Amino acid sequence: MPKDHxxxxxxxxxxxxxxxxxxxxxxxxxxxxxxxxxxxRTDLRVPEEHRKxxxxxxxVSQAKGSAYIELGKTKVIxxxxxxxxxxxxTDYSLKGEIYCEFKFAPFSCVKRRQHQQDTEEKQYSxxxxxxxxxxxxxxxxxxxxxxxxxxxxxxxxxxxxAAITAAGVALSHAGVPMYDAITSVTLGIQDGIRLLDxxxxxxxxxxxxxxxxxxxxxxxxxVSMLDTHEQISQFYQYGCISVEDxxxxxxVLKQACKxxxxxxxxxxxxxxxxxxxxxxxx
Amino acid sequence: MSLCEAxxxxxxxxxxxxxxVDGRExxxxxxxxxxxxxxxxxxxxxxxxxANTDVLVAVKIEVDxxxxxxxxxxKLDFFVDCSANATPDFxxxxxxxxxxxxxxxxxxxxRSPNVFDLRKLCILKGKKCWKLYVDILLLECGGxxxxxxxxxxxxxxxxxQVPLVKQVDIDGNNINxxxxxxxxxxQRMDVEKAPIMVTVCKIGERCVVDPNAAEEKCSVGSVVVxxxxxxxxxxxxxxxxxxxxxxxxxxxxxxVKIAQRLDTALWDxxxxxxxxxxxxxxx
Amino acid sequence: xxxxxxxxxxxxxRLDGRRAxxxxxxxxxxxxFTEPDGSAYLEQGLTKVLAAVxxxxxxxxxxxxxxxxxxxxxxxxxxxxxxxxxxxxxRGDRKSTELSMHLQQALLAVIxxxxxxxxxxxxxVEVLHADGGIYPACVNxxxxxxxxxxIPIKEYVCACTASLANNDIPMLDISHQEEVMGGPTLTVAAxxxxxxxVLMEMSQRxxxxxxxxVLEKALQGCRDIxxxxxxxxxxxxxxxxxxxxxxxxx
Numbered sequence: 036m037p038k039d040h041x042x043x044x045x046x047x048x049x050x051x052x053x054x055x056x057x058x059x060x061x062x063x064x065x066x067x068x069x070x071x072x073x074x075x076r077t078d079l080r081v082p083e084e085h086r087k088x089x090x091x092x093x094x095v096s097q098a099k100g101s102a103y104i105e106l107g108k109t110k111v112i113x114x115x116x117x118x119x120x121x122x123x124x125t126d127y128s129l130k131g132e133i134y135c136e137f138k139f140a141p142f143s144c145v146k147r148r149q150h151q152q153d154t155e156e157k158q159y160s161x162x163x164x165x166x167x168x169x170x171x172x173x174x175x176x177x178x179x180x181x182x183x184x185x186x187x188x189x190x191x192x193x194x195x196x197a198a199i200t201a202a203g204v205a206l207s208h209a210g211v212p213m214y215d216a217i218t219s220v221t222l223g224i225q226d227g228i229r230l231l232d233x234x235x236x237x238x239x240x241x242x243x244x245x246x247x248x249x250x251x252x253x254x255x256x257x258v259s260m261l262d263t264h265e266q267i268s269q270f271y272q273y274g275c276i277s278v279e280d281x282x283x284x285x286x287v288l289k290q291a292c293k294x295x296x297x298x299x300x301x302x303x304x305x306x307x308x309x310x311x312x313x314x315x316x317x
Numbered sequence: 318m319s320l321c322e323a324x325x326x327x328x329x330x331x332x333x334x335x336x337x338v339d340g341r342e343x344x345x346x347x348x349x350x351x352x353x354x355x356x357x358x359x360x361x362x363x364x365x366x367x368a369n370t371d372v373l374v375a376v377k378i379e380v381d382x383x384x385x386x387x388x389x390x391x392k393l394d395f396f397v398d399c400s401a402n403a404t405p406d407f408x409x410x411x412x413x414x415x416x417x418x419x420x421x422x423x424x425x426x427x428r429s430p431n432v433f434d435l436r437k438l439c440i441l442k443g444k445k446c447w448k449l450y451v452d453i454l455l456l457e458c459g460g461x462x463x464x465x466x467x468x469x470x471x472x473x474x475x476x477x478q479v480p481l482v483k484q485v486d487i488d489g490n491n492i493n494x495x496x497x498x499x500x501x502x503x504q505r506m507d508v509e510k511a512p513i514m515v516t517v518c519k520i521g522e523r524c525v526v527d528p529n530a531a532e533e534k535c536s537v538g539s540v541v542v543x544x545x546x547x548x549x550x551x552x553x554x555x556x557x558x559x560x561x562x563x564x565x566x567x568x569x570x571x572x573v574k575i576a577q578r579l580d581t582a583l584w585d586x587x588x589x590x591x592x593x594x595x596x597x598x599x600x
Numbered sequence: 601x602x603x604x605x606x607x608x609x610x611x612x613x614r615l616d617g618r619r620a621x622x623x624x625x626x627x628x629x630x631x632x633f634t635e636p637d638g639s640a641y642l643e644q645g646l647t648k649v650l651a652a653v654x655x656x657x658x659x660x661x662x663x664x665x666x667x668x669x670x671x672x673x674x675x676x677x678x679x680x681x682x683x684x685x686x687x688x689x690x691r692g693d694r695k696s697t698e699l700s701m702h703l704q705q706a707l708l709a710v711i712x713x714x715x716x717x718x719x720x721x722x723x724x725v726e727v728l729h730a731d732g733g734i735y736p737a738c739v740n741x742x743x744x745x746x747x748x749x750x751i752p753i754k755e756y757v758c759a760c761t762a763s764l765a766n767n768d769i770p771m772l773d774i775s776h777q778e779e780v781m782g783g784p785t786l787t788v789a790a791x792x793x794x795x796x797x798v799l800m801e802m803s804q805r806x807x808x809x810x811x812x813x814v815l816e817k818a819l820q821g822c823r824d825i826x827x828x829x830x831x832x833x834x835x836x837x838x839x840x841x842x843x844x845x846x847x848x849x850x
Contacts, residue, residue: 050385059447162553169538169559252548253429266509266559270540272552273425275432278573281549282566290563304759357646358729359681369634375681398690401675401724402636402652405660408724409692410677452680456650456726457633470796598641598650599629 042150051146063245070237076179078107078234085220085232085291086193090201092208093309100209101300104201107234108191113201115209118179131176133240135163138196139187142198145235159195166199166219166259166269172212181211193221197270199259200295204302216303217268218295219259220288224276226251229284231291242274244281252276257286320534328535330333332520338531344575346527351468351586353476355597361477364365365469368529369459371403372466374451374473377481380494381448383439391438391446393427395420396453397466403458412455412473419453419466426467426512426543426551433511441485444492449477460529463541467514468583474511475587512543512550513583517568519560524568526575540565542572544580549573607765615778615808616645623821624733626828627739630836638749642741645775654719655665655721670716671682671738674704676738678727686789699735702799706739706789709798711746711754715818716752732776733761735801740790740825747833756829758831759789760815760821764806770817788818792826795819 061069070077080086095101096168122133137159139148152160163185171181183205185198190200196219203217223233223241230237233255244253254274260267271280320328331337341347347368356362361373366372383390394544397420399412406412438447451473453466482494482503518528518539528536537558543551547571554560560568608614617622624645633639636652643649658664661672677691707723723745725738736759743757761774763783771778774785784804790797797819806814 129360154417154421154424157417158425158435161418161421165554168557173557232680242428244429249431250405254550256552261559265561267554267562268559269556270552270565273428273550275429275545275548277548278569281552281569285562285566294474311511356681356729358684362681371633373679375679377681377686379686396680398677399720400650400677400679400690400726402639402650402726403632404635405654405722405724408673408722450680450686452686454679454681454726454728457635459635509662596645597625597648598632599643 046251047049048148053145061173063240063243066236066247067225067240070240071230072238073092076230081288082270083231085294087304088295088298090204090298092302092306094205098205098209100205102204102208104197104200104204106191106197106232108189109187109194109197109234111185111194111197111201113183113185113198113205115202115205115211116182116184117209118176118181118211121178121180124178127178129177130173131178132180133164133167134172134180134182135160135167135202135300136183137163137185137187137195139190143187143190159198160270162195162257162271163202166217167206167273169266169268170203170213170215170217170261171206172214175195175212181206190235190237192238193232195219195257196221199224200299204299207303215261215263216296216299217259217261218292218299219257219269219290220295222256222258222284222288222291223254224256224274224280224284225253229287231287233294244275248279251308256281257291258285258288260289262293262296265289277280290314301306320531320552324531328532329521332523332525332532334414337525341531343523343525344571346579347529349468350447351472351583351590352597353472353587353590354592360479361473361475363472363476365465365472367459367461367465367527369457370461370465371455372469373454373456373459374466374469375454375587376473376477377450377452378477379448379450380440382444383443383446385443388443389439390435392448393424393433393435393451394448395423395427395451397455398453399455403455415462419462421495422463422514422541422543422551422553423451423467423470425553426545427469428548429545431510431548432550434507438479439550440482441487441492442492445477445485445494458530460531460533461527462518463514464514464527464579467512467543468579469546471508471511471513471583472587474506474508476526477506479506510546512545513579514541514543514551515572515576515579516541517572518522519558519564519568526571540568540572542569542570542576544573544576547573547577604825605638605842607763607768607781607783608771612772614765615781616775620671620765620769621817621820623773623824624775624846626740628744628829628832630744630832631840635724636745636749638745638747638751640744640748642737642744644733644737644740646729647733647737648727648729649737649741650726650728650740651733651745652724652744653721653742653751654721654724655749657717659718659720665718665720668717669709669713670719670721672708672711672713672721672723674700674707674723674725674742675716676700676725676727677732682730685793699738701802702735703742706757706759706798707742707746709796710743710755710757710791712752715752725801729837730776732774732779735787736760736789740829744829744832748836755791756826757789757795758792758822758825758829759787759799760784760818760825762788762821763817764810765805770810770814772817772821784816786818788815788822790819790822792819792823811819
């Protein structure tokens with residue numbers, strides 16, 4: 036773990052206290068049964084129901100474009116900055132570059148996060164970049180780079196999806212040419228039950244096998260889609276899932292991505308109306 | 318490597334005709350060579366040469382303390398080093414981005430306990446465990462790195478011998494491990510289900526496996542499927558393009574089919590390897 | 601210095617059974633990879649090194665280009681598993697940077713850089729297994745890789761280590777075990793044919809009177825290594841020549 040010498044770091048080698056509380060003695064199976072009780076999840080959603088989304092553009096005044104998204108308790112801010120020349124590059128690149136930086140705020144998770152990017156954050160940055168590269172018309176700004184910063188204020192599951200959806204909005208808010216609106220959804224699978232848009236606890240429960248049966252699948256899938264042409268711009272999965280379960284999940288995810296599109300569109304229309312009104316007032 | 322439009326068209330037409338530049342069909346692999354036990358400082362090692370892609374993997378083992386949130390599990394750490402020998406672009410920190418991509422792919426593929434059980438690496442709950450460093454050195458890049466790396470990693474883990482702990486003495490906070498000196502007392506690890514990654518590369522309208530460097534340049538996107546047993550442990554997309562869901566599912570099915578074929582071939586090869594063969598780069 | 605007495609036993613054998621003036625077994629191969637313009641693999645005892653040469657090609661960083669010579673760019677790197685204790689980083693530490701510079705110094709002495717103005721030659725070495733004498737192995741492997749790449753050199757550049765055992769007997773080609781046991785290590789990179797020294801480095805101290813004989817021993821080692829390398833090159837050229845069919849035309 037690299038250490039940041041410019042800051043005062045918290046004490047090293049600390050362990051979150053909740054590992055030692057009585058709550059932690061429950062087996063995974065009972066935890067999972069509590070999470071999905073009688074076909075209802077803890078927040079009274081049915082398994083394949085997405086959380087309510089709050090999406091707002093233009094909240095960081097210094098950035099060219101920005102967006103704020105809430106999925107239940109999950110809160111993410113994404114800001115996009117003006118294209119600038121690609122730094123440290125000698126040759127000319129015909130297509131523009133996208134630079135993504137995904138960061139958890141130190142207080143966003145149960146465990147304190149370091150200020151420097153760790154491997155998980157780096158991986159999420161790479162996935163975000165992968166998702167957005169095929170969305171942005173990169174040939175429109177050759178030899179330039181667009182910087183995108185995502186900051187997670189509160190991690191309650193599906194953070195990467197939230198960040199990608201918000202990044203799409205922030206990019207359009209910044210006026211970066213794009214092919215289509217991008218939406219992203221996370222899905223957790225455990226023992227044949229598909230949990231759409233899992234919260235933090237559900238996501239952890241989906242990462243480990245609970246039932247002893249060999250055939251049952253478990254895992255997490257994150258998909259980003261461009262709606263108009265039904266294109267998957269990014270697909271990432273981990274866990275252990277059979278092909279049949281995976282293909283069934285893709286259909287669910289496809290529909291879920293489609294359902295978010297109106298939210299994104301509405302947010303963008305609001306932004307346009309707001310700018311028009313400002314122009315009239317001037 | 319840079320290709321002109323005419324060369325790209327040539328590759329594209331070849332793929333369309335199911336007769337690729339090097340004479341293969343779309344679902345064929347290039348020849349592979351596998352050697353194990355070639356790094357004597359390591360607990361297990363393997364070298365895989367897939368045509369002109371060359372990967373060297375060594376496994377080192379250290380004693381460490383388990384993560385407090387997972388006291389029953391050992392640790393597994395992947396480190397990829399892109400040697401500048403492969404291409405001058407990797408000089409200094411040039412290969413870091415690719416290295417991180419590959420090591421991330423490997424760690425998510427090995428993440429599920431159904432795939433690789435870290436509990437076997439625990440020595441004493443919450444106090445001591447084995448930490449496996451899987452170090453991957455890319456010596457030459459001729460395309461299809463993910464597949465080559467995953468095969469070599471699996472072979473190296475198969476080859477790895479974890480020392481046997483005879484006895485653990487606990488004296489207050491001090492823990493002494495009595496590790497058996499005898500080489501014959503080592504444990505092999507269970508890598509039956511260790512994942513194999515298959516890169517399915519979309520060129521034009523068709524999907525190919527095992528793309529060489531030129532074919533990779535012609536592709537707009539590829540799907541890396543990590544298959545463990547009969548299940549998929551990781552899927553990730555690389556390249557800049559996007560895919561239709563139908564194409565994606567086709568890629569997954571193809572990936573699983575190819576991975577099972579590769580797995581059988583790998584086990585056949587591993588069984589044939591005799592100990593103390595004279596191996597290495599001199600051959 | 602008391603411990604260094606054990607370096608050579610009474611009957612004149614070293615820890616690994618060699619005599620004082622014996623080299624470790626050197627095995628090498630040219631052209632191990634297809635992608636680089638030249639490559640070589642060299643084993644000196646247990647020390648194993650891979651070298652790759654790219655170039656001469658256009659200078660990557662334009663501002664560094666020279667109008668009258670080629671620039672030689674070296675990078676030394678060690679696999680993280682090459683040492684007994686796992687290394688944290690393969691390169692970028694002070695030792696690797698120093699070795700890269702020393703390697704560049706040795707190679708600049710032999711490459712006819714004046715033939716390639718405005719261009720660059722990259723030499724990359726990768727240590728797969730470190731067992732003492734890393735620098736000499738790198739120099740020797742790099743020389744072979746340069747020959748494989750067909751880059752004109754004035755003559756072989758060979759490197760060798762020597763030490764002083766029992767405060768009296770000079771001994772050749774120090775292994776890791778002997779390095780750890782103590783005693784001074786003299787590293788010499790030389791041009792064996794013209795007898796020039798291009799790099800000399802010494803660790804620890806011994807009396808100036810001993811320098812002459814230790815140096816002479818190291819130079820002898822360089823000459824021996826040159827013989828071995830030369831043989832390998834000739835064999836390689838013969839093999840390549842045969843496969844391309846030149847043997848039939850004569």
